Amino acid sequence: MDTDTEFEIEDASTAGDDLDADGFPISGDESEPKPPPIEDPLDESSSFASDFYRCGSDWSRLIEKKESKSLVQRDLFQVWGIKKPAMAEESKARVSSSNQRDLFEVWGIEKPRVSVPARKRARKEDGNGSGFGRARSCPFYKKIPGTPFTVDAFRYGSVDGCSAYFLSHFHYDHYGGLSKKWSHGPIYCTPLTARLVKMCLGVNPLHICPLELDIEHDIEGIKVTMLEANHCPGAALIHFRLRDERTYLHTGDFRACNLMQSHPLLASQHINVLYLDTTYCNPRYRFPPKEDVVSFVVRITRDFIAKHSKALIVVGAYSIGKEQVYIAISHALGLPIYTNSSRRRILQSFGWPELSGKLCTCGDSSALHVLPLSSLRHENLLDYMKTYKQRFTAVLAFRPTGWTYSQNTGNQLDLIKPTCKGNITIYGVPYSEHSSFPELENFVKFLRPDKIIPTVNVGNAATRDKMQSYFREWLKAL
């Protein structure tokens, strides 16, 4: 009956390499890691509890969109969602220089071609394990041993032995490689992520297999359950139970929280191997709770609006994520949310009435705008404000990312100093959608897995050793 083939986890290219205890190559960071030995099956098991669990909005409604459209925006006005105005000469020159138009053009000479050999230097190995670069083969920590499954492994073409490709969430460094030409196998993900894969990437729906959260699905004889990851909309932890009762949890990207620990699959059942999002696995990262950051943002916004009657509030965001920041401002101050049509389609596709109902299609209709994080620079924001003529006279912008966290500030958000240039004020706020170090510690101490495989910051052997030493400490016998 058990006819499925054991997943091919050995790469011929690395068959001779020495590996450390965690399955990473000892010889350096350039070579391909070899898989760790497969864990022995343990016998602990218990019946599947059918309780549902949610932490956040109901992210499960289905809205089908026919068209496929790229997220890629070519010009700032498109990003801003406004018509390109006839620009004043000085403004034009400024935009031109900030776009790094080269000196050769200014000098009026032809730009010399970069030689091909110079461009073909050794590619930098990516440190976060996302595996960019076609020549690489799929790293072991994206393969689930004992199954024909991979997680977030779309940029390696057809992965040997893989008959089901899981996508944890819709961020580029995880879905990279997916396109309308995808034909290497079925893609399993949450329904919300499935809609984005179809709508934004144009992947053939025949390949997309949505899995409802908190339902145990049987895929090729393996029991698979998607759990809310508290990361971005549609993000899931993926729980695998093999026929021999071996149990693996792949966190994708996640922010561990107490509510997660009440999920029946985590509360009362053993996990053999934990594939862990170790983005901030360093004791210096101790973010405040997201709620505290949101309250802070709302308070700063209130104060700013009290001082500037014609204020424009800008929240920076990637494709998806950080929604709670601008939803909270919108709610607290009674402002609709303006963003360009591309992002609007994405936000609409979530199927959250409380968000969809607040979106407006014209920038003049609201003082609350959502822009790409990359465009939150003083010069950009000044230009942006000017395109609305006299509608706005000052800008307050927020960059909500864990990277802005500083140890000096710690949890005292009031110590955060914005950068100000003229009427443009930019706050970096430590709103993280990844676990902080204490949150990782708490989660691991709660789960007590037999083995932990980090999936981020694995490009450096010293960092890997450091992380494993934290894991050992956390898992010490009580």
Add this chain to the structure above:
DNA sequence: GCGATCAGCT
């Protein structure tokens, strides 16, 4: 001309 990918950058 278009889509995909790559190096470089934040």
Add this chain to the structure above:
DNA sequence: CACAGCTGATCGC
């Protein structure tokens, strides 16, 4: 540093 991309150059169709 790099959360998750963005940009311009290049390559293949």
